[in-house]
Amino acid sequence: MDNFFRGGTLGIVFTEGELWQHQRRFALSVLRNFGMGRNLMEQKILDEIVAFTETLSKDANETSCDLPWRFEVCVGSIINAMLFGYRFEGEKLNEFKFFKSLLSDHMHSMVNPCIAILAQELDLLKYVFRGSYKLLDRNRKLFFDFFNRQIEEHEKELDLNSSDEPTDFVEAYLREIYLAEKNGGGNETYFTKKQLANMCLDLWFAGMETSANTLEFTVLYLIRNPKVMKKVHEELDRVIGTSRLITLKDKCNLPYLQATINESQRMANLLPLNLLHKTTRDVTILGHFIPKNTCIVPQIGNVLFNETIFPEPEMFKPERFLNENGELKKIEEFCPFSIGKRQCLGESLAKMELFLILANLFNQFEIFPKDPKHLPTLRRVPGITWQPTHYNVKIEKRHV
Secondary structure (H helix, E strand, O other), X not given: OHHHHOOOOOOOOOOOHHHHHHHHHHHHHHHHHOOXXXXXXXXXXXHHHHHHHHHHHHHOOOOOEOHHHHHHHHHHHHHHHXXXXXXXOOOHXXXXXXXXXXXXXXXXXOOOXXXXXXXXXXXXXXXXXXXXXXXXXXHHHHHHHHHXXXXXXXXXXXXXXXXXXXXXXXXXXHHHHHHHHHHOOOHHHOOOHHHHHHHHHHHHHHHHHHHHHHHHHHHHHHHHOHHHHHHHHHHHHHHOOOOOOOOHHHHHHOHHHHHHHHHHHHHHOOOOOOOOEEOOOOEEEOOEEEOOOOEEOOOHHHHHOOOOOOOOOOOOOHHHHEOOOOOEOOOOOOOOOOOOOOOOOOHHHHXXXXXXXXXXXXHHEEEEEXXXXXXXXXXXXXXXXXXXXXXXXXXXXXXX
């Protein structure tokens, strides 16, 4: 499937060996330079939150608010600004609406059995499953046209003699391509425009889908658990007490909110199937011999819903992440971002987004089901990641 959709084993999610090492090391370096985990990235997120809450204020007291869409625009603008240097506003909103819809459809289609069969990459199957093949081919062209257009526009404006720091990922990568070609040494095989387009694909997909879905699940759980919502508001009123912007400095003073976010991530269990891995050596687990180079699928959900670690796992209980003093406690088995060298490289960004967006949302607004007699369903939409069934809400401002 990679050879067809990506034009080879490219990107970062499905690569390995030296290519993967170079790409991950470079991506982490760029993210650190952009302020990942520091004030610079926090400020960029807060700027989007201001736009997000201003838009929500216009929805306050209306009969219906499409909060999931608001989340998607907010998260989409954050990742898009990091990758390409612009946010979604004005005419760009239509662009985002199209590609976000395309992304959702693509995520759903990838769990279609016909698509899985096409992964065998036999030419005959393209004719047997012609409809699925055409859908996949259309998605591929649309996505890569979008990413390649961003790369081409950056190339036109790229000043290799400038001493200024790159302002987005594509600019930083294009500079790296130039340096690799100039200096040689083998790196020019790892840094190419084709590889850059595939890096954009992985980072845009992951940065867009996971955070937005987690935000939507969190609100859904709290609507269905009003006692938890009440405790979140009580903590915010006690610690914050005004409509001021909440920042990362407030995080340690809001343990119940943090516990609620942790519990939402646990319950959401976004990856129904974790990404493919393979054993790097022979290993025996619980008496079962697994030879080197065996493809394995570590199941995060088996841990997040383990009754021994998380009693009554089907219940939404933020208190499980608090100790007897009401302080946030660390549970080693809590691993929504996976573990090891290949755990999510955007973990710091995602944690920052979740806390800042939800803290400011719950502090400034009351959120209610659109119809109190019919709560939004917990039924999930299957895909590469789980998505909640779309829902609308009613909101009211908490501070006048």
